[in-house]
Amino acid sequence: MTDPVLELRAILGPKGWLSGIDAEPYQRDWLNRYGVAPLGVARPANTAEVAAVVKLCREAGLAVVPQGGNTGLCGGAVAEQPNAVIVSLSRMAAIGKPDLDSGSIVVEAGVVLAALHEALEPHGLMFPMHLGAEGSARIGGLIGTNAGGSHAFRYGMMQDLVLGLEVVTPDGAVWDGLRAVQKDNAGYQLRKLYCGAEGTLGIVTRAVLRLYPTPRQQAGALLVMPDFAAAVSFGAFLRGEAGEFLTGLEFFCDVGLELALRHVPDLAYQLETRGDVYLLVELASGSARVPLDDILASALEWGMEQGLVLDGALATSGAHRAQFWRLREEQPEGQRLEGEQLKHDISVPPGAIARFIEAGARICQDILPGVRINPFGHLGDGNIHYNLSPPEGRVDFDGKAGRFAEALSALATQTGGSFAAEHGLGRADPQGTMNPGVLVRSTL
Amino acid sequence: MTDPVLELRAILGPKGWLSGIDAEPYQRDWLNRYGVAPLGVARPANTAEVAAVVKLCREAGLAVVPQGGNTGLCGGAVAEQPNAVIVSLSRMAAIGKPDLDSGSIVVEAGVVLAALHEALEPHGLMFPMHLGAEGSARIGGLIGTNAGGSHAFRYGMMQDLVLGLEVVTPDGAVWDGLRAVQKDNAGYQLRKLYCGAEGTLGIVTRAVLRLYPTPRQQAGALLVMPDFAAAVSFGAFLRGEAGEFLTGLEFFCDVGLELALRHVPDLAYQLETRGDVYLLVELASGSARVPLDDILASALEWGMEQGLVLDGALATSGAHRAQFWRLREEQPEGQRLEGEQLKHDISVPPGAIARFIEAGARICQDILPGVRINPFGHLGDGNIHYNLSPPEGRVDFDGKAGRFAEALSALATQTGGSFAAEHGLGRADPQGTMNPGVLVRSTL
Numbered sequence: 001m002t003d004p005v006l007e008l009r010a011i012l013g014p015k016g017w018l019s020g021i022d023a024e025p026y027q028r029d030w031l032n033r034y035g036v037a038p039l040g041v042a043r044p045a046n047t048a049e050v051a052a053v054v055k056l057c058r059e060a061g062l063a064v065v066p067q068g069g070n071t072g073l074c075g076g077a078v079a080e081q082p083n084a085v086i087v088s089l090s091r092m093a094a095i096g097k098p099d100l101d102s103g104s105i106v107v108e109a110g111v112v113l114a115a116l117h118e119a120l121e122p123h124g125l126m127f128p129m130h131l132g133a134e135g136s137a138r139i140g141g142l143i144g145t146n147a148g149g150s151h152a153f154r155y156g157m158m159q160d161l162v163l164g165l166e167v168v169t170p171d172g173a174v175w176d177g178l179r180a181v182q183k184d185n186a187g188y189q190l191r192k193l194y195c196g197a198e199g200t201l202g203i204v205t206r207a208v209l210r211l212y213p214t215p216r217q218q219a220g221a222l223l224v225m226p227d228f229a230a231a232v233s234f235g236a237f238l239r240g241e242a243g244e245f246l247t248g249l250e251f252f253c254d255v256g257l258e259l260a261l262r263h264v265p266d267l268a269y270q271l272e273t274r275g276d277v278y279l280l281v282e283l284a285s286g287s288a289r290v291p292l293d294d295i296l297a298s299a300l301e302w303g304m305e306q307g308l309v310l311d312g313a314l315a316t317s318g319a320h321r322a323q324f325w326r327l328r329e330e331q332p333e334g335q336r337l338e339g340e341q342l343k344h345d346i347s348v349p350p351g352a353i354a355r356f357i358e359a360g361a362r363i364c365q366d367i368l369p370g371v372r373i374n375p376f377g378h379l380g381d382g383n384i385h386y387n388l389s390p391p392e393g394r395v396d397f398d399g400k401a402g403r404f405a406e407a408l409s410a411l412a413t414q415t416g417g418s419f420a421a422e423h424g425l426g427r428a429d430p431q432g433t434m435n436p437g438v439l440v441r442s443t444l
Numbered sequence: 445m446t447d448p449v450l451e452l453r454a455i456l457g458p459k460g461w462l463s464g465i466d467a468e469p470y471q472r473d474w475l476n477r478y479g480v481a482p483l484g485v486a487r488p489a490n491t492a493e494v495a496a497v498v499k500l501c502r503e504a505g506l507a508v509v510p511q512g513g514n515t516g517l518c519g520g521a522v523a524e525q526p527n528a529v530i531v532s533l534s535r536m537a538a539i540g541k542p543d544l545d546s547g548s549i550v551v552e553a554g555v556v557l558a559a560l561h562e563a564l565e566p567h568g569l570m571f572p573m574h575l576g577a578e579g580s581a582r583i584g585g586l587i588g589t590n591a592g593g594s595h596a597f598r599y600g601m602m603q604d605l606v607l608g609l610e611v612v613t614p615d616g617a618v619w620d621g622l623r624a625v626q627k628d629n630a631g632y633q634l635r636k637l638y639c640g641a642e643g644t645l646g647i648v649t650r651a652v653l654r655l656y657p658t659p660r661q662q663a664g665a666l667l668v669m670p671d672f673a674a675a676v677s678f679g680a681f682l683r684g685e686a687g688e689f690l691t692g693l694e695f696f697c698d699v700g701l702e703l704a705l706r707h708v709p710d711l712a713y714q715l716e717t718r719g720d721v722y723l724l725v726e727l728a729s730g731s732a733r734v735p736l737d738d739i740l741a742s743a744l745e746w747g748m749e750q751g752l753v754l755d756g757a758l759a760t761s762g763a764h765r766a767q768f769w770r771l772r773e774e775q776p777e778g779q780r781l782e783g784e785q786l787k788h789d790i791s792v793p794p795g796a797i798a799r800f801i802e803a804g805a806r807i808c809q810d811i812l813p814g815v816r817i818n819p820f821g822h823l824g825d826g827n828i829h830y831n832l833s834p835p836e837g838r839v840d841f842d843g844k845a846g847r848f849a850e851a852l853s854a855l856a857t858q859t860g861g862s863f864a865a866e867h868g869l870g871r872a873d874p875q876g877t878m879n880p881g882v883l884v885r886s887t888l
Binding site: 099100101102103104145146148152153156157159160179180181182183184185186187188189192193195196197213215216232236239240241242243244245285286287289290291294295347348349350351352378381382383416417418419420421422 | 544603626629633640685688738792794825862
């Protein structure tokens with residue numbers, strides 16, 4: 001057999017193959033915890049090139065690791081062993097014309113989420129997936145990890161927003177499932193199975209995504225709450241009052257706010273009161289005839305009367321709403337700049353959030369007294385991003401990372417939840433050709 | 445080996461095994477087109493009994509065919525070969541206590557959909573799946589076929605409404621996936637894969653279903669339209685105006701209305717005008733502060749000014765709304781009583797509905813001049829139930845059933861759609877222990 005690298009070069013052309021120093025930017029994950037140097041990085045220009053690369057790697061016994069924006073937190077998009085080819089979809093970033101009547105669009109897997117948002121703006125339609133990494137996360141990675149984000153409890157996760165897929169399967173064949181219909185039961189729901197499969201069942205090359213009409217009006221508020229129980233009670237009330245308009249219902253803690261304010265320039269907290277817990281509320285309606293601001297103001301008033309809300313402010317503009325959201329979205333960056341950290345992505349039934357937070361705090365303080373706990377996440381669907389920083393004055397976790405992960409995973413399961421909510425499993429959990437070490441570990 | 449029937453009797457007890465004349469009610473499908481006499485009907489009382497039956501059948505080489513309400517249209521719940529055991533879930537009909545804070549409920553697979561609706565009424569929560577057969581369709585069958593129904597474009601299909609599942613796998617093991625969280629990416633999305641697998645991957649025994657708050661107000665209207673193009677245009681306008689309130693957007697034709705009025709007692713059409721096409725519109729909101737009736741009345745007025753709506757009436761009460769819906773929901777019964785019929789369950793991108801209907805009519809009239817075409821379905825998601833009756837005066841389709849199916853399937857694919865939308869594939873499409881002949885045909 002000839003040198004597979006020469007063959008890969010021949011398939012991909014000079015722009016399509018990176019090795020040595022050129023491959024370094026692709027090697028490590030965002031948190032710099034995972035990834036060894038790969039044989040090289042393939043940057044195919046189209047589906048046929050992806051298929052040819054997969055076929056060749058299979059024949060040559062090389063592992064294939066698909067990579068999107070490489071914003072993942074679990075190492076699913078970087079190599080675990082040296083004899084691997086990273087397949088970056090970044091050159092496949094074409095955005096089709098939206099089908100306005102059917103509410104759908106065909107995109108290549110390398111499209112950056114924010115670029116899709118922008119491309120849709122003039123058309124009155126939107127793709128309702130929003131998350132902190134949207135400026136760099138790519139559609140293929142969002143599908144591979146079955147991403148959720150802040151709007152998932154209203155609009156669903158990627159598996160709910162993907163109508164059709166084109167996938168290069170592990171044998172290098174192209175599976176054409178690019179149908180633009182919601183109701184499609186002709187065979188098994190493979191399009192759903194590929195969502196969250198993290199590249200182990202193939203490489204997603206194109207997708208048909210479901211679009212929604214852009215809301216005609218939005219409203220938002222930042223609320224300061226005394227504790228988690230109050231946040232949960234107020235959230236339940238709001239789900240009743242604001243019904244189908246509720247688009248975002250995010251919580252965060254003062255620990256995380258402090259870390260963001262400390263490390264992120266230009267970030268300002270504008271309310272007078274600080275609390276233990278904060279809620280970000282966002283309402284949106286497709287109809288101009290819904291009194292959104294009134295509904296939100298009344299709910300806020302009720303919460304203050306009940307002692308559930310200490311302080312709060314309604315956003316007066318889209319820019320003002322964006323300022324509120326930055327307080328939450330800069331927290332991962334703030335905590336990263338603080339030093340070492342442990343991240344857990346947990347999901348519990350929404351009614352059990354307060355119980356999980358209380359029990360989790362006791363468990364973590366037992367393991368390492370003074371550990372700083374920074375949970376934030378999505379109150380609407382019970383998804384908690386449970387992040388730890390060492391106690392003030394310490395730089396590490398005293399070798400106890402595994403104990404935290406085990407204890408929190410056990411607590412999540414015991415609470416009826418999951419220890420892998422929306423970030424995927426990646427290499428954070430204990431393999432073949434397709435993305436070895438991710439999701440499934442075998443002895444290949 | 446001992447007689448498997450004796451062993452099945454021992455597992456199931458006297459109430460749990462039916463054979464001979466007692467098994468007859470389970471033998472044929474609703475349309476009386478599929479089903480041979482099974483070895484017998486197992487009626488297990490719990491998951492352990494289901495598992496024991498599957499294990500025994502596997503060892504004895506008997507096919508296992510799970511059956512819910514047996515309301516399916518594609519023969520997926522009846523036996524294709526004599527050496528089969530029908531497993532009826534009808535005795536497993538327990539409904540758990542709803543988790544009000546989390547918006548979820550655990551139910552056994554034999555629960556009838558309408559019984560679930562009724563059980564939820566006092567709790568202010570609802571399960572948003574509605575279809576004609578809800579008085580007899582059971583949860584397990586709805587999951588097996590990944591049912592859709594009239595509210596799917598707002599709330600999703602079964603795969604979107606199932607949070608967790610318990611499944612007896614083909615080897616008789618019990619897979620416990622009964623988690624009550626939306627965001628769960630710990631491994632492949634098996635819960636989604638089981639939806640629509642029609643019993644070929646195992647028997648669903650219990651499910652965690654997602655609940656929504658009961659709307660505080662509803663509004664509905666029946667509209668008479670000159671043609672399909674007008675119905676599609678008005679539908680697009682309404683999706684813009686009524687945004688997230690739009691819960692139902694159903695179309696039907698005068699052919700189907702006539703069949704229902706002819707054969708179904710107590711059914712009355714109360715408007716003065718008849719048209720070629722009709723729309724049923726339903727709006728619902730969780731907030732009391734949305735002017736639903738005004739929104740619907742203004743849309744109706746606009747439609748009349750534009751010449752898209754010939755006549756229309758707003759429902760004045762829930763009972764009135766139900767009368768409107770019966771005009772659509774009694775059509776399958778009306779057409780069944782008219783005589784022989786052909787049914788096709790097609791899905792196209794919503795924007796392509798009018799095009800499909802026009803092209804389909806030309807094709808069908810070419811195949812058999814005078815054939816009566818009765819398409820009805822869901823304008824919001826492009827799902828067309830495309831039903832044929834023979835020309836007036838004829839009792840059959842002149843042996844052309846296969847040609848209709850082939851031509852319509854080709855047209856659906858060509859239009860970017862699917863020939864199996866929400867009824868499943870069953871035995872309508874060209875086998876194993878698990879539901880042989882359904883979805884996957886092998887040479888076992």
